[in-house]
Structure formats: C-alpha cells, structure tokens
Amino acid sequence: MSTITTEELSATTLLRFATAGSVDDGKSTLVGRLLHDSKSVLTDQLEAVERASASRGQEAPDLALLTDGLRAEREQGITIDVAYRYFATPRRRFILADTPGHVQYTRNMVTGASTAELTVILVDARNGVVEQTRRHAAIAALLRVPHVVLAVNKMDLVGYEEKVFAAIAEEFTAYATELGVPEVTAIPISALVGDNVVDPSSHMDWYGGPTVLEHLETVPVSHDLSHCHARLPVQYVIRPQSAEHPDYRGYAGQIAAGSFHVGEEVTVLPSGRTSKISGIDLLGEPVDVAWTTQSVTLLLEDDIDISRGDLIVPSKDAPATTQDIEATVCHVADAPLTVGHRVLLKHGTRTVKAIVKDIPSRLTLDDLSLHPHPGQLVANDIGRVKVRTAEPLPVDSYADSRRTGSFILIDPNDGTTLTAGMVGESFAAPEPVKDEADDDGWDF
Known part of the structure; x- marks a missing residue:
C-alpha cells in the first residue's frame, strides 16, 4: 500500500x-x-x-x-x-x-x-x-x-x-x-x-x-463557500466567568458560508440588533479573519441578547426573515406528510414549531410530470410544500447556499426526521389551494 x-x-x-x-x-x-x-x-x-x-x-x-x-x-x-x-x-x-x-x-x-x-x-x-x-x-x-x-x-x-x-x-x-x-x-x-x-x-x-x-x-472543487453570503449559526454562548476574563462573552459556532473579519458590522437575526465584531477566537487564539467551515467564537462590541439558534450575518448582506417558507422537499419518513401536519422545523441551529399549510404538487421523477395537490407525501416522494412557522426565520435560497437554504421537518412527538427541504427550489407547480385556519394554538 x-x-x-x-x-x-x-x-x-x-x-x-x-x-x-x-x-x-x-x-x-x-x-x-x-x-x-x-x-x-x-x-x-x-x-x-x-x-x-x-x-x-x-x-x-x-x-x-x-x-x-x-x-x-x-x-x-x-x-x-x-x-x-x-x-x-x-x-x-x-x-x-x-x-x-x-x-x-x-x-x-x-x-x-x-x-x-x-x-x-x-x-x-x-x-x-x-x-x-x-x-x-x-x-x-x-x-x-x-x-x-x-x-x-x-x-x-x-x-x-x-x-x-x-x-x-x-x-x-x-x-x-x-x-x-x-x-x-x-x-x-x-x-x-x-x-x-x-x-x-x-x-x-x-x-x-x-x-x-x-x-x-x-474536477474543480466548488464547495468553497468563502465567496457566499457570510453566515454564522450560533451554537453556544461562552461565558467563562474567570478572573482573567471577567467580562468575556463569545458566540461560538461553525461558519456556514462566507467570511468574517474584525471590525465588521454585523446583524443578529431574527432580532435585527446590530453591533461590530471586536474579536475572533480560533482554537483559543485571536485572528483577524475567519472563513467557511472554521469553528470560531465571535466577540461583539455591544452587550446584546444572543442565544443558540440566532444567526450572525454582515449587516450589508442580511437575509430577510419570514414565517412563510415555500420549498421543494424529499419526504424520508415512512409515515406520510399531510396538509395541516404539525411539525418542528430545524434550520441551522434553530428549531421552531411549524404547520404544513399546503402541498401544491408532487413530482413524478421519471417524466418530470406534476401531480397537483396530492394532499400528502409518502416515503421517497419529492414535492412542493408551504410551511408556516411560529417564529420568523432568516432563510436563504437554496440556490444561494446549500447550508442556510435547507431545513428538516421533525415529528414533535418522537423526534423522527420527516422531510428534507430546499428553500425556494421549484419546478413549475400550479397555484395552491387555501387551507382553513385551525384554532388549536398551532396557527401562526
């Protein structure tokens, strides 16, 4: 060998x-x-x-x-x-x-x-x-x-x-x-x-x-996301409470795309609060710049409320937040996904309650034909879904970022992964039908 x-x-x-x-x-x-x-x-x-x-x-x-x-x-x-x-x-x-x-x-x-x-x-x-x-x-x-x-x-x-x-x-x-x-x-x-x-x-x-x-x-390797929109999903807030660093507050996570540098103005989503990066720690050492796939800790000039699930982005390149997500999905669970299904949606490090409001179409992959309004998706089906979330989410288009433009739907009862979704990806789907509002506390 x-x-x-x-x-x-x-x-x-x-x-x-x-x-x-x-x-x-x-x-x-x-x-x-x-x-x-x-x-x-x-x-x-x-x-x-x-x-x-x-x-x-x-x-x-x-x-x-x-x-x-x-x-x-x-x-x-x-x-x-x-x-x-x-x-x-x-x-x-x-x-x-x-x-x-x-x-x-x-x-x-x-x-x-x-x-x-x-x-x-x-x-x-x-x-x-x-x-x-x-x-x-x-x-x-x-x-x-x-x-x-x-x-x-x-x-x-x-x-x-x-x-x-x-x-x-x-x-x-x-x-x-x-x-x-x-x-x-x-x-x-x-x-x-x-x-x-x-x-x-x-x-x-x-x-x-x-x-x-x-x-x-x-073949050219195209997974270098350093040129994409910079995104850092916060995984953990670090507060060491040590005598050496009594005021240390860092926001740790893996950079999903792009790069960050000291002095850059950033926005925290979904709150919309802004600040500037005062420091970047990489493997315990300060650096001036960090980029895609590196696990880092960002330090900000202002003391603002940030927790796991928030997204730190450059202020000049912040995505819009929304509670209405339309996406192409592949259903991976044995139990079907139906209109009105109550789910958990996991996007990056954030998990929120959501409802499947519509399934506009299911794709037949052998000839790319569409089955309009199938009512449900079963295992291995690919289709379009519209989801309403309980809280606004900062989502990118999957075409712009495969990392921050994707999500999964989870069964809230047992934690089973139901569906993998790609935000904004579409095939020519017909106009969806409107659903009646529910009154059980899961309507957002």
Missing part, C-alpha cells in the same frame, strides 16, 4: 461525491475497484473480503463487499443503506457515499447526495438509460450537485462498442441538460475488470478522456 506524507495530505483538497444508479448496475463494485486499485484498502480489509467471497463460492474477491457492510446487504446482494468511505491520493482527499439503487431507497440517495459536489451515476451498458437513471439525474439537479459523471458500466459485456457508449451518453446528456444539470462527463468503464476506473483501458482505444479517478482528482 502506497503511503502519503503528512505534507502531501495537508496540501490536498477534499471532494465529497456520491454514487447512484439502478440495482445491479455495479455501484458498490465501482467503489470497491476505486479503493482497491488506488491502494486505499488495508490488508485485513482485503483478506476479510476474500474470505467472504470464498464462502459464497466466488473465485475472485467481490470488491462490492468493501462497501456493502450490512449483513442484509450481503444476503440480498444489493446496497440498502448509504455507505460512507474515506480515501486519499497524493492529489486529493475523498469522502464518498455509495447510495442504494432501488426505488424504495430514493430517500437514501437524497441523503448521500445532499452534501456532494459530484455524483457518479452508473448505467448498465446493456440496458441504457432507465427510469431510475432519470430519477437520480433529477435528484442531482434538484440538489444542485455541480458535477455529474455518467459512468457507462459493464462495457465488457457489450464488446466495448463505442456506438453503444455514444448512444447512452447522448441520451443522458440531453435529459440532464433539460433538467439544468450544469456539467456532465461521460466515461465508459468496466468496474469488474477495472477498465477506465483507475487505469486507462486497453480495450477502448477509441476513448481519449479521463479515467474515473483522474476526473475525480482534477
């Missing part, structure tokens, strides 16, 4: 990516091949896979078992949960999410792709673009995943024919472009044999593009 020095690792960037595709298209095998051929598999892991493969009567190691870790997955031969794996090359670090392909696990694909900068969508070269392929492309578009790779797998089973690959790539690219996917890179591969996964294929000299790993190593 090749080694990467500490200096090399610290200099590399991080890419989060997800795999998706229909059942048996070879997602887990592709991930296993990436790990194996990039020498990111420990010896004991490979030995365990070899033993498991031998017990199933297989002569060669089944690399899919490197990610299909659940016993139920191995018994069924399919991925049923999102498997996260970390590996690194001298050029880049990776966090990958191997997501299920079965339609009943669409919500798992949403979970895996929600933080991804790139999605690899696999297609079986023998079957071409199928319903689940279109479904996963639509989800990638809704989640605004910046880069999509179409991996046309099992090329060895179609004689490595260029015309087979070209037809599939053309059909998928046209569909993805219609959805608004900004970039599609098509790569012909055989995950089982290893063609064009890590090493170039000797069987497809007609293909002159990158291998999967080469593309993953060189």
Whole structure:
C-alpha cells in the first residue's frame, strides 16, 4: 500500500461525491475497484473480503463487499443503506457515499447526495438509460450537485462498442441538460475488470478522456463557500466567568458560508440588533479573519441578547426573515406528510414549531410530470410544500447556499426526521389551494 506524507495530505483538497444508479448496475463494485486499485484498502480489509467471497463460492474477491457492510446487504446482494468511505491520493482527499439503487431507497440517495459536489451515476451498458437513471439525474439537479459523471458500466459485456457508449451518453446528456444539470462527463468503464476506473483501458482505444479517478482528482472543487453570503449559526454562548476574563462573552459556532473579519458590522437575526465584531477566537487564539467551515467564537462590541439558534450575518448582506417558507422537499419518513401536519422545523441551529399549510404538487421523477395537490407525501416522494412557522426565520435560497437554504421537518412527538427541504427550489407547480385556519394554538 502506497503511503502519503503528512505534507502531501495537508496540501490536498477534499471532494465529497456520491454514487447512484439502478440495482445491479455495479455501484458498490465501482467503489470497491476505486479503493482497491488506488491502494486505499488495508490488508485485513482485503483478506476479510476474500474470505467472504470464498464462502459464497466466488473465485475472485467481490470488491462490492468493501462497501456493502450490512449483513442484509450481503444476503440480498444489493446496497440498502448509504455507505460512507474515506480515501486519499497524493492529489486529493475523498469522502464518498455509495447510495442504494432501488426505488424504495430514493430517500437514501437524497441523503448521500445532499452534501456532494459530484455524483457518479452508473448505467448498465446493456440496458441504457432507465427510469431510475432519470430519477437520480433529477435528484442531482434538484440538489444542485455541480458535477455529474455518467459512468457507462459493464462495457465488457457489450464488446466495448463505442456506438453503444455514444448512444447512452447522448441520451443522458440531453435529459440532464433539460433538467439544468450544469456539467456532465461521460466515461465508459468496466468496474469488474477495472477498465477506465483507475487505469486507462486497453480495450477502448477509441476513448481519449479521463479515467474515473483522474476526473475525480482534477474536477474543480466548488464547495468553497468563502465567496457566499457570510453566515454564522450560533451554537453556544461562552461565558467563562474567570478572573482573567471577567467580562468575556463569545458566540461560538461553525461558519456556514462566507467570511468574517474584525471590525465588521454585523446583524443578529431574527432580532435585527446590530453591533461590530471586536474579536475572533480560533482554537483559543485571536485572528483577524475567519472563513467557511472554521469553528470560531465571535466577540461583539455591544452587550446584546444572543442565544443558540440566532444567526450572525454582515449587516450589508442580511437575509430577510419570514414565517412563510415555500420549498421543494424529499419526504424520508415512512409515515406520510399531510396538509395541516404539525411539525418542528430545524434550520441551522434553530428549531421552531411549524404547520404544513399546503402541498401544491408532487413530482413524478421519471417524466418530470406534476401531480397537483396530492394532499400528502409518502416515503421517497419529492414535492412542493408551504410551511408556516411560529417564529420568523432568516432563510436563504437554496440556490444561494446549500447550508442556510435547507431545513428538516421533525415529528414533535418522537423526534423522527420527516422531510428534507430546499428553500425556494421549484419546478413549475400550479397555484395552491387555501387551507382553513385551525384554532388549536398551532396557527401562526
């Protein structure tokens, strides 16, 4: 196994990516091949896979078992949960999410792709673009995943024919472009044999593009949010009460987007109170500037009321607060989401009571048709919802920030996550019907 020095690792960037595709298209095998051929598999892991493969009567190691870790997955031969794996090359670090392909696990694909900068969508070269392929492309578009790779797998089973690959790539690219996917890179591969996964294929000299790993190593990483609207959700108010710092009051959290600097005028939402940053503490040391993903403590010039759940933003770039949120959501719970449903809405570090006022439409992902006013969303459904919150929230559009433009709906009775939402994301939904007001104290 090749080694990467500490200096090399610290200099590399991080890419989060997800795999998706229909059942048996070879997602887990592709991930296993990436790990194996990039020498990111420990010896004991490979030995365990070899033993498991031998017990199933297989002569060669089944690399899919490197990610299909659940016993139920191995018994069924399919991925049923999102498997996260970390590996690194001298050029880049990776966090990958191997997501299920079965339609009943669409919500798992949403979970895996929600933080991804790139999605690899696999297609079986023998079957071409199928319903689940279109479904996963639509989800990638809704989640605004910046880069999509179409991996046309099992090329060895179609004689490595260029015309087979070209037809599939053309059909998928046209569909993805219609959805608004900004970039599609098509790569012909055989995950089982290893063609064009890590090493170039000797069987497809007609293909002159990158291998999967080469593309993953060189694609521009777009998750740098330092240029976005600066946002700090407050997680904790620090009051050490020490003799050394008797008046210390800091507001701690992880910067969700943008950057903050000492002397900058900021606004605290939803109260709207303003102040200036008098200091920034990072890992116990004062700094002049802090940026996205850093966990910091901000100190302000004025003593104002701030608590967990508040949002600190630059005064010149403060979002509007609202109690009426319209969003595209993916329903992830087994129990349906209905009009009039009382929920908790969690946005950043703030959780408030809310009511589902309307479900204007449900999206049919295979043909992008709309079912108006379905009345409810069931597990794996994607639709539009209108939610009224008990308190105003400072929300961004999901198009502007995947961090502060998203939320989840929670069952107030048992804490179950019901729905994942993207503020402002829309498909052409019809006009909603108005609901009758409730009189039980949950109307806001």
